[in-house]
Amino acid sequence: MKLQRVGVIGATGLVGQAIVEWLLRFGYLPDYISLFASQSSDGKSLTLGQKNFSVLSLTEKAIQTLDVALFATDAAVSRQWISIAQSRGVVCIDNSSAFRQDPSVPLVIPEVNGHVLATHPQVIASPNCSTIIALLALAPLHHTLRMKAFTACTYQAVSGNGTEGLRTLERERQCGDSFSEIYSDRIEGNVIASIGIPQGNGFTDEEEKLCHESRKILASPELQATATCVRVPVERAHSMALQARFESSVDLAMAEEQLRYAPGIHYTLTSVATPFRCAWNEDCFVSRLRKDPFDDKQLLLWTVGDQIWKGAALNVVQILNRL
Amino acid sequence: MKLQRVGVIGATGLVGQAIVEWLLRFGYLPDYISLFASQSSDGKSLTLGQKNFSVLSLTEKAIQTLDVALFATDAAVSRQWISIAQSRGVVCIDNSSAFRQDPSVPLVIPEVNGHVLATHPQVIASPNCSTIIALLALAPLHHTLRMKAFTACTYQAVSGNGTEGLRTLERERQCGDSFSEIYSDRIEGNVIASIGIPQGNGFTDEEEKLCHESRKILASPELQATATCVRVPVERAHSMALQARFESSVDLAMAEEQLRYAPGIHYTLTSVATPFRCAWNEDCFVSRLRKDPFDDKQLLLWTVGDQIWKGAALNVVQILNRL
Numbered sequence: 001m002k003l004q005r006v007g008v009i010g011a012t013g014l015v016g017q018a019i020v021e022w023l024l025r026f027g028y029l030p031d032y033i034s035l036f037a038s039q040s041s042d043g044k045s046l047t048l049g050q051k052n053f054s055v056l057s058l059t060e061k062a063i064q065t066l067d068v069a070l071f072a073t074d075a076a077v078s079r080q081w082i083s084i085a086q087s088r089g090v091v092c093i094d095n096s097s098a099f100r101q102d103p104s105v106p107l108v109i110p111e112v113n114g115h116v117l118a119t120h121p122q123v124i125a126s127p128n129c130s131t132i133i134a135l136l137a138l139a140p141l142h143h144t145l146r147m148k149a150f151t152a153c154t155y156q157a158v159s160g161n162g163t164e165g166l167r168t169l170e171r172e173r174q175c176g177d178s179f180s181e182i183y184s185d186r187i188e189g190n191v192i193a194s195i196g197i198p199q200g201n202g203f204t205d206e207e208e209k210l211c212h213e214s215r216k217i218l219a220s221p222e223l224q225a226t227a228t229c230v231r232v233p234v235e236r237a238h239s240m241a242l243q244a245r246f247e248s249s250v251d252l253a254m255a256e257e258q259l260r261y262a263p264g265i266h267y268t269l270t271s272v273a274t275p276f277r278c279a280w281n282e283d284c285f286v287s288r289l290r291k292d293p294f295d296d297k298q299l300l301l302w303t304v305g306d307q308i309w310k311g312a313a314l315n316v317v318q319i320l321n322r323l
Numbered sequence: 324m325k326l327q328r329v330g331v332i333g334a335t336g337l338v339g340q341a342i343v344e345w346l347l348r349f350g351y352l353p354d355y356i357s358l359f360a361s362q363s364s365d366g367k368s369l370t371l372g373q374k375n376f377s378v379l380s381l382t383e384k385a386i387q388t389l390d391v392a393l394f395a396t397d398a399a400v401s402r403q404w405i406s407i408a409q410s411r412g413v414v415c416i417d418n419s420s421a422f423r424q425d426p427s428v429p430l431v432i433p434e435v436n437g438h439v440l441a442t443h444p445q446v447i448a449s450p451n452c453s454t455i456i457a458l459l460a461l462a463p464l465h466h467t468l469r470m471k472a473f474t475a476c477t478y479q480a481v482s483g484n485g486t487e488g489l490r491t492l493e494r495e496r497q498c499g500d501s502f503s504e505i506y507s508d509r510i511e512g513n514v515i516a517s518i519g520i521p522q523g524n525g526f527t528d529e530e531e532k533l534c535h536e537s538r539k540i541l542a543s544p545e546l547q548a549t550a551t552c553v554r555v556p557v558e559r560a561h562s563m564a565l566q567a568r569f570e571s572s573v574d575l576a577m578a579e580e581q582l583r584y585a586p587g588i589h590y591t592l593t594s595v596a597t598p599f600r601c602a603w604n605e606d607c608f609v610s611r612l613r614k615d616p617f618d619d620k621q622l623l624l625w626t627v628g629d630q631i632w633k634g635a636a637l638n639v640v641q642i643l644n645r646l
Contacts, residue, residue, distance in 0.1 A: 149617065151474065151566060153476030153551070153564045155478070155514045155553065155555070173496070184594075184595065185597045185599060185600065186599055189556065189557055189558055189599060190557060190597050190598060190599035191478045191555055191557060191562055191597065191598060192595065192597055193562065193564065193595050193596075193597075193610075193611060193625045194595045194611075201613060201614070201616060202611065202612070202613025202614070202623075203613060203616075224616075224617035224618075226566070226615055226616065226617065226623065228476070228564035228611070228623060228625065230478065230562075230564070232478070232514055232555055232556075233512065233555075233556055233557075234512055234513060234514060234556075235512055239514055239516065239553075241476045241516065241551035241553070243474060243549070271507075272507065272515065272516050272517045273516075274508045274513050274514065274515055274516075275513055275514060276508060276509055276512060276513035277508065287516075288516060288517075288525065288551070289525070290524060290525025290526060291524070291525070292549055293524060293526075293547075293549065294472065294547035294549065295547075300525075300549065300551060302516045302551065
């Protein structure tokens with residue numbers, strides 16, 4: 001039983017709902033959980049984890065009744081309300097990108113850098129889903145081998161765009177036509193190598209986040225990370241092919257040992273993890289670990305994780321648990 | 324009008340049929356094209372390019388009536404029949420892996436190394452589909468910048484497994500269940516990071532082909548190529564994210580210029596090529612060219628090509644045209 005008064009902001013979205021479900025699973029009492037969303041959802045009721053909740057629109061009065069506010073909102077909403085919540089002494093955990101690069105805000109994956117929570121920060125940011133899934137696999141290797149660089153090619157599920165992504169895939173499956181308002185092309189029977197906003201250098205912001213966030217989380221300001229982020233017609237769970245370069249020559253057996261005992265990941269030697277099997281799992285799944293035949297300092301691997309759970313909602317609630 | 328007597332071996336498969344269609348498009352006369360397949364297809368008739376053909380089972384007698392035999396068969400069948408055809412003076416172009424690493428057999432992408440055909444070889448091998456699609460984009464860069472290494476992450480269509488791949492995806496779409504005999508997991512709504520036969524070093528033969536074949540085609544025995552090959556629920560056209568390292572620092576504008584005027588590819592600066600749009604095209608489509616922000620000698624790019632056409636059938640017929 002956890003008696004903190006927890007508010008979930010953006011509670012009607014996929015991540016917001018999953019946050020409420022994880023709170024219940026971790027023993028937070030329904031009566032102490034308040035759900036907030038935009039005005040259009042005011043008064044709506046939601047059944048999550050077999051409990052009924054009513055959704056309210058957020059007010060300054062409401063926010064000061066909370067001990068903790070969990071934000072599953074976009075960066076603009078987070079920025080607006082977190083400054084208000086903060087001034088009322090409410091601890092905020094934010095899933096948006098608003099504060100991730102703020103030097104005064106820790107960016108946390110509990111299994112990787114949970115120790116930074118010891119300073120009792122008032123605002124904590126949760127990383128982008130792809131960063132969490134990549135680093136859960138790479139951090140254990142980094143800690144013993146010191147990672148200098150990595151490259152990621154992603155295979156990202158449509159639920160990364162929330163219910164709108166799922167609905168688009170579903171409609172395209174049923175009608176054959178393209179119904180995409182969120183994608184530049186149909187996604188069913190297709191892949192789209194463009195996620196996020198194009199930057200001047202040819203990368204997208206989604207691709208750059210992976211680098212900036214990894215540097216902060218691993219406290220490795222010189223880490224070199226490049227990515228190609230690709231949307232695939234998969235409902236749920238992001239996959240990625242990673243190639244990582246370390247300071248010195250890598251012993252494969254030792255790397256395997258690191259992954260076998262690392263928290264939050266499930267390492268498989270022989271089978272290949274797929275998003276269809278790994279969705280709705282707390283752990284991320286690492287497979288196909290192998291050495292680069294041309295570079296003794298490089299490893300390749302394949303990792304898959306539920307980006308709504310560990311990539312977002314579960315990570316937020318795990319941060320709360322660690323506070 | 325081309326009066327060579329051409330046999331297509333394995334003519335009932337996706338690649339075999341596409342070879343016949345490309346022969347007709349290039350002006351080969353239907354009466355001079357013979358279709359062969361396994362005994363189970365003997366006597367079957369096929370309509371391709373609005374012409375009717377009857378399919379025969381291959382015999383030693385039949386093969387010696389040909390000037391050229393085009394093999395869209397598996398390696399075992401190619402090995403068996405090419406030695407017979409060769410002894411009868413028939414020129415053979417083989418789409419299988421049987422002779423690709425044979426030092427006496429040229430491995431040819433006409434746009435890349437068509438000059439090796441000047442020696443009038445009697446057996447010519449056509450590369451694996453992923454090799455063709457990767458090298459059409461990389462070879463023009465290699466020729467001016469000297470490529471030292473590249474990494475590929477692929478997004479390969481189910482028709483890479485022929486009609487069986489297409490049928491599997493179709494059935495899984497209709498019934499929801501997994502019907503896969505050729506895949507280790509369902510492919511609809513999923514991605515599978517395992518194509519080909521696992522090798523001792525953790526790579527698959529599909530992944531290794533890309534390296535061995537690229538070395539031979541580019542005559543660069545020291546080229547270092549690593550890959551992660553992944554099947555995606557796309558009907559047709561393979562995509563891949565490539566990261567290439569060159570001998571010295573790269574000028575992006577010059578690299579763009581190379582791609583803009585390279586044969587067989589269509590370079591787009593702003594839009595992102597998708598397999599849905601690039602299927603049924605002769606050209607491969609290159610987009611998202613960008614410099615590695617951490618390494619002046621590296622480029623990243625995204626390339627998409629119809630693996631049944633340019634990745635197989637069209638390449639075979641283009642080799643024939645060049646002879």
